[in-house]
Amino acid sequence: xxxQVLNGLAxxxxxxxxxxxxxxxxxxxxxxxxxxxxxxxxxxxxALSISDRTSFWIALLTxxxxxxxxxxxxxxxGLRFLVGRTPLDMVLLTFGITFVVADVVQTVWGTEARTIxxxxxxxxTTDLGFATYPTYRLFVIAIGLLxxxxxxxxLKLSRxxxxxxxxxxxxxxxxxxGVNVDRVSATVVALGFxxxxxxxxxxxxxxxxxxxxxxxxxxxxxxxVVVGGLGSIGGPMIAALLIGLVNALxxxxxxxxxxxxxxxLMLVVLLLRPQGIAGRRTAL
Amino acid sequence: xxxLDDLTFAYGSVKAVNQVSLEVEKGSIHxxxxxxxxxxxxxxxxxxxxxxxxxxxxxxxGLDITRMAGPRRRHIGIARSFQRISVYPELTVxxxxxxxxxxxxxxxxxxxxxxxxxxxxxxxxxxxxxYGEQRRVDIALALLGAPALVLLDEPAAGLSREESIxxxxxxxxxxRERGMxxxxxxxxxxxxxxxxDRLTVLAQGAVIADGEPQQVRRDxxxxxxxxxxxxx
Amino acid sequence: xxxxxxxxxxxxxxxxxxxxxxxxxxxxxxxxxxxARRSARWQAVGWLVLAIAGLGAPWVISLYQLQLAxxxxxxxxxxxxxxxxxxxxxxxxxxxxxxxGIAGYGTAYVAEHADLPIGLTLLTGIACGTLAALVVGxxxxxxxxxxxxxxxxxxxxxxxxAGGQLxxxxxxxxxxxxxxxxxxLGKDVVMYGNPVEAWPVVWGVLMISMAVLWxxxxxxxxxxxxxxxxxxxxxxxxxxxxxWPRVLAFTVSGVLASVAGSLNLxxxxxxxxxxxxxxxxxxxxxxxxxxxxxxxxxxxxxxxxxxxxQNYLAGSxxxxxAVLGVVLIVMxxxxxxxxxxxxxxxxxxxxxxxxxxxxxxxxxxxTHQTRGAxxxxxx
Numbered sequence: 001x002x003x004q005v006l007n008g009l010a011x012x013x014x015x016x017x018x019x020x021x022x023x024x025x026x027x028x029x030x031x032x033x034x035x036x037x038x039x040x041x042x043x044x045x046x047a048l049s050i051s052d053r054t055s056f057w058i059a060l061l062t063x064x065x066x067x068x069x070x071x072x073x074x075x076x077x078g079l080r081f082l083v084g085r086t087p088l089d090m091v092l093l094t095f096g097i098t099f100v101v102a103d104v105v106q107t108v109w110g111t112e113a114r115t116i117x118x119x120x121x122x123x124x125t126t127d128l129g130f131a132t133y134p135t136y137r138l139f140v141i142a143i144g145l146l147x148x149x150x151x152x153x154x155l156k157l158s159r160x161x162x163x164x165x166x167x168x169x170x171x172x173x174x175x176x177x178g179v180n181v182d183r184v185s186a187t188v189v190a191l192g193f194x195x196x197x198x199x200x201x202x203x204x205x206x207x208x209x210x211x212x213x214x215x216x217x218x219x220x221x222x223x224x225v226v227v228g229g230l231g232s233i234g235g236p237m238i239a240a241l242l243i244g245l246v247n248a249l250x251x252x253x254x255x256x257x258x259x260x261x262x263x264x265l266m267l268v269v270l271l272l273r274p275q276g277i278a279g280r281r282t283a284l
Numbered sequence: 285x286x287x288l289d290d291l292t293f294a295y296g297s298v299k300a301v302n303q304v305s306l307e308v309e310k311g312s313i314h315x316x317x318x319x320x321x322x323x324x325x326x327x328x329x330x331x332x333x334x335x336x337x338x339x340x341x342x343x344x345x346g347l348d349i350t351r352m353a354g355p356r357r358r359h360i361g362i363a364r365s366f367q368r369i370s371v372y373p374e375l376t377v378x379x380x381x382x383x384x385x386x387x388x389x390x391x392x393x394x395x396x397x398x399x400x401x402x403x404x405x406x407x408x409x410x411x412x413x414x415y416g417e418q419r420r421v422d423i424a425l426a427l428l429g430a431p432a433l434v435l436l437d438e439p440a441a442g443l444s445r446e447e448s449i450x451x452x453x454x455x456x457x458x459x460r461e462r463g464m465x466x467x468x469x470x471x472x473x474x475x476x477x478x479x480x481d482r483l484t485v486l487a488q489g490a491v492i493a494d495g496e497p498q499q500v501r502r503d504x505x506x507x508x509x510x511x512x513x514x515x516x
Numbered sequence: 517x518x519x520x521x522x523x524x525x526x527x528x529x530x531x532x533x534x535x536x537x538x539x540x541x542x543x544x545x546x547x548x549x550x551x552a553r554r555s556a557r558w559q560a561v562g563w564l565v566l567a568i569a570g571l572g573a574p575w576v577i578s579l580y581q582l583q584l585a586x587x588x589x590x591x592x593x594x595x596x597x598x599x600x601x602x603x604x605x606x607x608x609x610x611x612x613x614x615x616x617g618i619a620g621y622g623t624a625y626v627a628e629h630a631d632l633p634i635g636l637t638l639l640t641g642i643a644c645g646t647l648a649a650l651v652v653g654x655x656x657x658x659x660x661x662x663x664x665x666x667x668x669x670x671x672x673x674x675x676x677x678a679g680g681q682l683x684x685x686x687x688x689x690x691x692x693x694x695x696x697x698x699x700x701l702g703k704d705v706v707m708y709g710n711p712v713e714a715w716p717v718v719w720g721v722l723m724i725s726m727a728v729l730w731x732x733x734x735x736x737x738x739x740x741x742x743x744x745x746x747x748x749x750x751x752x753x754x755x756x757x758x759x760w761p762r763v764l765a766f767t768v769s770g771v772l773a774s775v776a777g778s779l780n781l782x783x784x785x786x787x788x789x790x791x792x793x794x795x796x797x798x799x800x801x802x803x804x805x806x807x808x809x810x811x812x813x814x815x816x817x818x819x820x821x822x823x824x825x826q827n828y829l830a831g832s833x834x835x836x837x838a839v840l841g842v843v844l845i846v847m848x849x850x851x852x853x854x855x856x857x858x859x860x861x862x863x864x865x866x867x868x869x870x871x872x873x874x875x876x877x878x879x880x881x882x883t884h885q886t887r888g889a890x891x892x893x894x895x
Contacts, residue, residue: 088608
């Protein structure tokens with residue numbers, strides 16, 4: 001039972017890192033980033049190549065940075081042109097990115113399932129007293145929680161974080177108050193992509209790498225963000241852990257129903273409080 | 285014609301409209317004035333069915349319409365314009381007037397078009413015409429089908445003094461001729477004194493004065509709450 | 517406000533009365549609308565030409581190409597249903613694969629378990645998909661914007677999960693080979709496995725779908741839907757209850773997705789769980805956007821482009837996904853109106869050039885006519 005809870009927590013933390021990136025980008029650009037899963041997948045594969053040639057630790061450091069740079073480029077040469085168009089155009093743009101990334105991954109790394117070996121330090125299991133548990137998963141939980149705590153602190157305390165919250169609330173007013181909305185947006189998109197990258201690297205030694213991994217987790221991440229409330233950062237964090245746990249427990253307790261659970265959850269939340277996701281800014 | 289009794293609307297704990305009672309006489313132009321945040325637009329929203337009141341009732345022609353759905357109110361003769369211009373961005377003016385006219389059974393759209401001098405705008409979409417013209421399209425949408433009661437929410441917002449007065453005079457002549465009743469929310473006091481038969485002054489959601497324009501104008505309470513603040 | 521307001525005088529007011537002596541001078545609403553609809557006749561003619569010319573395709577193109585065209589049409593009809601919904605109501609559905617798949621599986625199920633004539637079997641299948649669309653429409657249609665897209669995605673995925681668990685009916689990812697029997701439109705339905713035999717039906721379905729949607733878009737109801745899309749609240753305050761018309765629009769779009777599902781089954785005799793997966797909707801959506809949702813010609817055109825692209829790239833390592841993605845990105849950034857918009861721009865450039873060289877009509881006239889018909893169709 002404790003092992004199930006820990007499994008749920010590990011998966012929840014992964015979702016947490018992914019969904020905070022998604023929520024950030026949505027809050028600021030009003031974009032539901034359909035490419036988020038693809039970015040995550042790309043990160044995992046790039047990490048595979050880097051850690052094969054050098055070490056996992058270098059991958060953990062460089063991959064998120066590389067993807068953050070990719071995010072900057074996409075914001076600069078894509079999303080910025082679409083400000084003022086319908087949100088659907090942005091959805092379609094990120095949808096296009098998904099296709100390109102999927103093709104790149106299949107071409108470079110092939111379609112068979114792969115795994116990354118965790119670094120030697122984290123390879124074994126740890127005795128927690130009540131149970132033994134894979135060390136690497138504990139590492140995922142720790143890193144994920146640390147990163148999210150850092151993110152929260154950054155949003156609450158730093159000047160840029162304040163701007164992020166300000167321009168997320170109201171683009172026009174924030175712009176008028178002298179916030180450089182374009183720069184804040186670029187920061188946030190880069191950060192969101194970087195977080196997706198981090199999630200990808202973390203997932204590498206823990207889940208299996210396959211060309212379908214992006215789509216699978218994308219939908220779960222959507223569910224997390226929807227349940228937690230799009231546009232908020234704290235909500236999805238709680239929802240991520242919750243859904244991770246529910247997922248892990250349901251898989252064991254009621255495997256037939258488990259597959260339905262996330263979608264039903266999303267359905268119910270969207271029907272009961274669509275404003276939780278739609279907010280003020282997305283209504284067409 | 286229109287009667288509000290103790291109408292109250294609360295956003296959480298803030299009462300945007302607090303026990304407002306007033307009566308609008310048939311054929312009159314009834315001004316609703318007050319400083320920003322006095323609850324004027326909320327009143328319009330409550331009468332038109334955009335919002336549901338927390339308490340109180342709205343009667344129209346003797347009929348209790350407090351809980352009636354918005355679309356039905358249009359059919360029994362309550363129409364409105366919007367403070368933030370509300371038109372159809374992708375349709376041409378001709379298209380949107382035609383669609384709306386069919387809905388309310390207006391036979392002579394061209395009369396309304398002519399009355400608001402919109403002829404030249406007909407083939408264009410709102411983005412292609414001027415701000416003042418967009419306002420008049422919004423008003424035209426409200427005037428179609430000769431509704432008994434028209435709620436105009438700051439029809440002159442964003443217009444210059446001359447434009448406001450011209451529009452107000454013109455609207456006044458039009459509604460009197462067609463026998464419509466008007467509730468007018470307006471900031472330009474000059475416009476209000478010029479065309480209104482009766483005024484209700486709101487401050488912080490409550491009625492502080494009600495009566496003939498000349499009478500209200502001299503009311504010390506109004507001068508303090510309304511003019512004092514707007515001058516500051 | 518321009519000078520027109522200051523010129524408003526009592527004279528204007530006289531005009532405001534229902535004038536029975538003289539027609540109101542100047543442009544009228546009806547006149548402006550008539551003027552704007554001038555192109556309708558050309559569009560109808562263009563459609564007719566296209567519909568008749570298309571019937572001749574089996575004599576012009578090879579069997580293989582015909583097979584591709586048939587695939588493109590099935591996809592085109594699905595794209596049409598999603599694109600029309602997007603255009604007419606502004607709502608983006610990721611759940612249409614459910615209706616497409618339910619219609620397909622419904623048809624297959626009835627064909628296997630009930631002894632109905634083939635026509636009724638197909639109708640039952642389409643009815644299943646339509647009913648699903650109606651139910652989904654009833655519960656989702658009020659949800660605005662992106663929430664709607666995600667909601668339909670969630671529902672689509674629920675159906676997919678359910679399909680996976682009903683393995684005895686769906687046969688999962690391995691798929692189901694369906695033997696349809698009986699006589700449809702004067703031919704044994706087995707014959708429709710041959711693209712040449714199936715072509716008139718397939719082509720006819722596409723042409724009729726396009727015509728129906730074109731007419732619906734221009735009907736009073738279609739214009740009301742467009743008004744709701746533009747400003748739902750204003751429409752309510754113009755006295756129109758906006759719920760049922762939108763549910764109906766969603767259902768109409770669902771009918772079309774179901775037709776595409778049944779058409780797929782008739783022409784391929786095969787259906788798998790993949791039909792229900794969200795990427796089926798996603799791909800059809802992309803195709804619709806690339807073609808252009810503003811006209812009924814766009815989505816099928818996008819489907820044709822897609823199939824050609826996929827086929828052309830099949831030899832070179834199958835990078836159609838990347839190319840498709842890039843095309844989509846470029847389209848969204850540069851030509852949001854899709855391929856149809858590019859055609860229109862090209863046509864406009866062409867006519868202005870022709871106008872410059874007005875002295876030499878000669879050979880350019882026929883091009884002008886065909887392009888004109890095509891463009892008219894595109895509107």
